[in-house]
Amino acid sequence: MDLQEYFRRIGFGGTYEKPDLATLRTVHELHVMSVPFENLSIHCGERNTMDLQIIYEKIVRNRRGGWCSENNLLFSWVLREMGYKYTTLGSRVFNTLKNDFNPLDSHLINMVEIEGKPYIADVSFGVSCQIWHPLEMIAGKDQEQPAGIFRLLNDGERWMLEKTGRKPLVQNEAFTSSSLVDKRLTKTIYSFVLTPRGIDHFLNTTEYLQTSPESLFTQKSICSLQTPTGFRALIGWTFSEVTFNPEEDTDIIEIRDVSDSEIETILKERFNIVLLKKLTPINSKAAYKL
Numbered sequence: 167m168d169l170q171e172y173f174r175r176i177g178f179g180g181t182y183e184k185p186d187l188a189t190l191r192t193v194h195e196l197h198v199m200s201v202p203f204e205n206l207s208i209h210c211g212e213r214n215t216m217d218l219q220i221i222y223e224k225i226v227r228n229r230r231g232g233w234c235s236e237n238n239l240l241f242s243w244v245l246r247e248m249g250y251k252y253t254t255l256g257s258r259v260f261n262t263l264k265n266d267f268n269p270l271d272s273h274l275i276n277m278v279e280i281e282g283k284p285y286i287a288d289v290s291f292g293v294s295c296q297i298w299h300p301l302e303m304i305a306g307k308d309q310e311q312p313a314g315i316f317r318l319l320n321d322g323e324r325w326m327l328e329k330t331g332r333k334p335l336v337q338n339e340a341f342t343s344s345s346l347v348d349k350r351l352t353k354t355i356y357s358f359v360l361t362p363r364g365i366d367h368f369l370n371t372t373e374y375l376q377t378s379p380e381s382l383f384t385q386k387s388i389c390s391l392q393t394p395t396g397f398r399a400l401i402g403w404t405f406s407e408v409t410f411n412p413e414e415d416t417d418i419i420e421i422r423d424v425s426d427s428e429i430e431t432i433l434k435e436r437f438n439i440v441l442l443k444k445l446t447p448i449n450s451k452a453a454y455k456l
Contacts, residue, residue, distance in 0.1 A: 175229065191299045197241065198298055204389035216235060241290075296313060405436075
């Protein structure tokens with residue numbers, strides 16, 4: 167495992183003077199622009215793992231993406247190699263169908279301390295809830311990013327992340343009522359406490375997420391990647407290209423269904439992903455939105 171090889175993977179110049187906020191912002195943004203949030207391994211007959219060496223080979227050398235436990239675990243290694251002080255945390259994703267947080271710490275994130283101030287780094291949530299830059303851990307502060315305004319809330323013990331976005335403008339009328347289109351302007355994303363978590367904390371959850379028929383990740387094949395103007399996503403057979411338009415307080419959504427024969431080309435040309443095994447797309451009913 168080589169930090170310079172990771173830097174080449176994300177397009178970073180590879181030189182830095184110290185573990186400061188400016189460098190972290192740059193590396194964080196380059197990661198989400200270069201490494202997709204995706205769960206395609208599950209739908210290719212492969213297994214996701216918490217083995218850092220395997221994750222490194224997958225994301226850095228094979229130029230794949232990964233889900234949060236892969237991307238953010240790899241990013242924790244990057245933080246360590248670059249000299250940052252960090253703590254790995256577990257968070258519980260908000261379930262819109264249940265109107266509550268899921269009971270498991272299914273989402274791995276990193277808290278980074280720089281000059282005595284804590285920040286949340288999360289390079290793997292995907293779609294419109296993906297932060298491009300670390301968030302200051304200041305309760306109630308609006309933090310504007312390309313996707314919208316993010317804020318962290320705190321009830322004394324638990325922290326919560328929410329986002330206020332923009333009105334979606336769907337260009338293809340056939341998809342204006344699609345379950346993938348999120349019409350909520352403000353939404354809760356996840357919650358977490360500041361208890362440090364090791365890899366073992368996520369092993370059972372990782373197994374559940376890729377095997378249980380109740381898991382979102384077994385019900386949908388997902389691939390998303392941030393772009394300089396927004397993000398793109400392939401969910402099952404539905405391909406979306408979203409352009410952020412903050413000047414008019416809208417997100418412009420181009421959305422269409424694609425055929426099985428198009429998927430390999432779309433993954434290669436739009437996400438820079440080449441799969442070694444055949445993907446079996448799926449888009450069953452589950453709480454998931456762009």
